[in-house]
Amino acid sequence: MAKVNKFSSLGVLTSGGDSQGMNAAVRAVVRTALYRGLDVYAILQGYNGMYKGGNMIKKMNWDSVSGIMHKGGTEIGTARSQEFRTREGRLQAALNLVNVDIDHLVVIGGDGSLTGANLFRDEWPILVEELVKKKKITKQKAEQHPRLKIVGLVGSIDNDMSGTDMTIGADTALRRIVDAVDMLGDTAASHDRTFVVEVMGRNCGYLALISALSTGADSVFIPEHPPEEGWEDRLSEIIRNNRDAGKNDSLVIVAEGAKDTKGNPITAHYIKEILEDILGQDTRITILGHVQRGGSPSAFDRYMSTVLGYSAVDYILNAPEDQEPMMIGMRRNKIKPVSLMESVKKTHSIYECINEGNYEEAINLRGGSFRQSLNTFRTLRQASPKPPPDGKKQLKLAILNTSGPSPGMNVATRTAVRLGLDAGHKMLAVKNGFDGLVNNQIMEMNWNSVTGWTHLGGTVLGTNRKEPTDREYYPIASTLDKNQIDGLLIIGGLSGYKAAHDLMNNRDKYKAFDIPIVLVPSSINNNLPGSDFSIGADTAINNIVDAIDKIKESAVSSNRAFVVEVMGRYCGYLALMSGLATGAEKVYMHESGVTLKDMMNDVNTLKEGFLEGQRLALIIRNEYANPIYTTEFISNLFEEEGGTIFDVRRSILGHIQQGGNPTPYDRNIAIRFTTKAINKLIELAEGSRNDCAFIGYDNGEMKFTDLFEFPRMVDLKYSRPKDEWWLRIREISEVFERFHE
Secondary structure, eight states: OOOOOHHHTEEEOSSSSSSSSSHHHHHHHHHHHHHHOOOEETTTEEEEEEEEOOGGEEEGGGGGGOTTTTTTTTTHHHHHHHTSSSSHHHHHHHHHHTTTTTEEEEEOOOHHHHHHHHHHHHHHHHHHHHHHHSSOOHHHHHOOOOOOEEEEEBBBOOOOTTTOOOOOOOOHHHEEEEEHHHHHHHHHHHHHHHEEEEEEEOOOHHHHHHHHHHHTEEEEEEETSSOOOTHHHHHHHHHHHHHTTOOOEEEEEEETTTEEEESOOOOHHHHHHHHHHHHHEEEEEEEGGGGGTTTTTOOOHHHHHHHHHHHHHHHHHHSSSOOOOOOEEEEEEEEEEHHHHHHHHHHHHHHHHHHHHHHHHHHHHHHHHHHHHHHHHHHHHHHSSOOOOOTTTTOOEEEEOOOOTTTTTTHHHHHHHHHHTTOOEEEEEESHHHHHHTTEEEEOOGGGGTTOOOOOOOTTTTOOOOOGGGGGHHHHHHHHHHHHEEEEEEEEEEHHHHHHHHHHTTTEEEEEEOOOOOEEOTTTTOTOOOSSBBHHHHHHHHHHHHHHHHHHHTTTOEEEEEEEEOOOOOOOHHHHHHHHHHHHHHEOOTOOOHHHHHHHHHHHHHHHHTTTTTOEEEEEEEESSSSSSOHHHHHHHHHHHHHHTTTTEEEEOOOGOOSSSSOHHHHHHHHHHHHHHHHHHHHHHTTTOEEEEEEEEEEEEEEEEEEGGGHHHTTTTEEEOOOOOOGGOOOOOOOOGGOOO
């Protein structure tokens, strides 16, 4: 840690439009700064508060940011400031900051807010010099604060800033949209109705595109990819074909900034008129508006904002004095500082490309995942597959769900079926996991077999944790032979990986096993090798966070500690991530170990906290954290030692963690994983290769790993990867635990 100027304080402000997760970022900045020994101030109402000064610049302590993590909006406020746009206004703002020794600034906002911060930083030495000349501050004071160091965090629900894969608030906004569209789908199907849904996104189609992909929309309109002339007839044809194919409801999603190639706005009202005039369909409009900005932030926004806020403080303290302003972003699941103004410049260049009609370059600048999502949507939306390509063998590919159910399995299965059919192949579904292969429970799938599967939790095909025994290899081989299966796609957890590895190792005995096998990670426990994330884990964490939010509300006026047990078996991912996202005082998990000495120290610290005015505490325990120190044991210990100071309640969340509609994140990674996986399976089968592999995000990059590597990468005793990347976040988690205050 770099040595900090003893005269320096740190300020944090939120500016521009509010976005969910800003409060978690502010909390992280404040508590990390205090942990590092700095005085920290919240600048209320953004640049307006900086200009006004006085009680608008509020000194913060640890408890100043208690209870704000789950709230939407921004507790420290945001407002436009015409005064700050003037040089005189910025001179006054500089005086207000110097008076409380602020020369480190974390700005949470959009590109306009971050651009303003950069200008302020550039002017700082001259402004301070002028304050000395005007005798507003002493020369000594000026020498103590020669430079202003700035770090930016991007708060924007549109996810429209270059330099970061996700912006604060985008995941929550996407969840609001998808939840609303899921509900609209129920009424649309009931009334044979078409809905046109307008979502935010003036210059960025991220929300529209990903929500369309996640909900199985018939069409989407985004700024980066305007439709060609005559699009009205093509849209009508798409809707008509889908209806003729048996679909009894239709959905069109349009970004508020969508235009055609001539620059004419494409509005929800215009689309409604087209569909009613050409098709005569009962069409309704839903404009979601500011509900996309509101409400409690998702688990991901809480986690990401916490990690970004922590990293912003550490970066600003370690950066050289003359370091240019930096933005802290998330790239490929890693924290990455990037040049603030380079990011703003690249973002503006995308807008310029759109305005100039250079849409191909705009999509390129958005990145490869944006293009892939657009291409995948085009395929998944059509009413029927393309015919088999000439000269190519029509493959028979089987899909199997295995291990525990996880939200998003149906999305993955739907994606595999439709992409396989679109490539001209026959798609077979295996019911009830490996039992289905043993008992020949195979059915052929068509395009409409998977209609309406995007929002369904669990798995329609059925699943279990069964691993085939030696005695069952023969009937499995018989099923594969009888159905002439050319390749197998397995969507599931660790038992599926083990079973696939066993099949591969028995090829010398059973020729039917000599086919390519590709595995897609799907497990709420997130305990699979070769992937940072598994399908279903995000939904599970959100289920945990939603439940804990309610638990905490039930005890808002009580001196009470809650001990909450979450799933994960021997993998503490759910425990640690939900602990970060809910502000837990302590997380107990198997990887860290649990000792009686630790628990007694924790009890004593809790007692001190409650005696000082704390009213609520949260302890999260991974279900297999320790075989002796169970959830009941910990609850009883804390209850006994807490005496009359606080009482204890325990909650075992159980299988609600596996249930519910998959989150947009889980739908999105299910589609991305499965798109790559089914294409890989087709490539192997067409080339008569028998490779076996599993796909995943490894250090943020999507790639395949040979199944031969499986035993080397997994701790089979504890059913978890040997390298658990998220354990490196434990250090961050400890900063925010009250026990480490």
